[in-house]
Amino acid sequence: MHDAIILIIEDDEDIREGVRILLEAEDYMVIEAENGEKGLQLLTEDTDLVILDIMMPGMSGLRTCKEIRKVSRVPVLFLTAKAKESDKLIGLMAGGDDYLTKPFSYAELMGRVKALLRRYRTYQGKEKGETSRYLERSDIRINQDYNEVFVRGEETELTDIEYQMLLLMMQNPKKIFSAQNLYESVWNEPYFYNCSSTVMVHIRKLRVKIEKKPEEPVYINTVWGKGYRFGSRSEV
Structure with a gap:
């Protein structure tokens, strides 16, 4: 059984493959999409995390994130080639939870992924019981x-x-x-x-x-x- 299901939406095949290899080594199930339209089709209620490129042809990562937020609270980690603070803030305002600037290291990627998954599981909460606090x-x-x-x-x-x-x-x-x-x-x-x-x-x-x-x-x-x-x- 996989530890989590992660959806990668990235138009660069080499980056998708590299990220997939790193995540699968940590026992995550990885689903890939080369554009925003396909990514939205592959998003399900079982998705635990979305890794989303901002700069994509067609539907941009920002627009894709806004569409995700209409149906899901799943955490979104943006991948961006832009390091300006204003660009990062635009991503957060679009509904993203965190961002990672390209190029990034294995340690940076896994640190962000694990932190987002940990918070999401805490947010989802425990099983419903008879009483509530x-x-x-x-x-x-x-x-x-x-x-x-x-x-x-x-x-x-x-x-x-x-x-x-x-x-x-x-x-x-x-x-x-x-x-x-x-x-x-x-x-x-x-x-x-x-x-x-x-x-x-x-x-x-x-x-x-x-x-x-x-x-x-x-x-x-x-x-x-x-x-x-x-x-x-x-x-x-």
């Missing part, structure tokens, strides 16, 4: 057993990163989390200066999903010069 603050309610989030009574779909960030802040209301605190707690990776932009993008995406007016946040507040904290304006 709830965490409720203001108008947000989290079912911690099923990893379900309800905002003002409506179920809200979050990615695993967004869920982990929200859960962490709700478990520690009014505590100020720096970008480094959030990154090291949620991503479980060492923090570097440019990681602050990654945190900022995910905070922005989370606000869009839970705030009535994302530009005037009530739940996820910025404490200028320090970081972020959970709490209604009346509590901050």
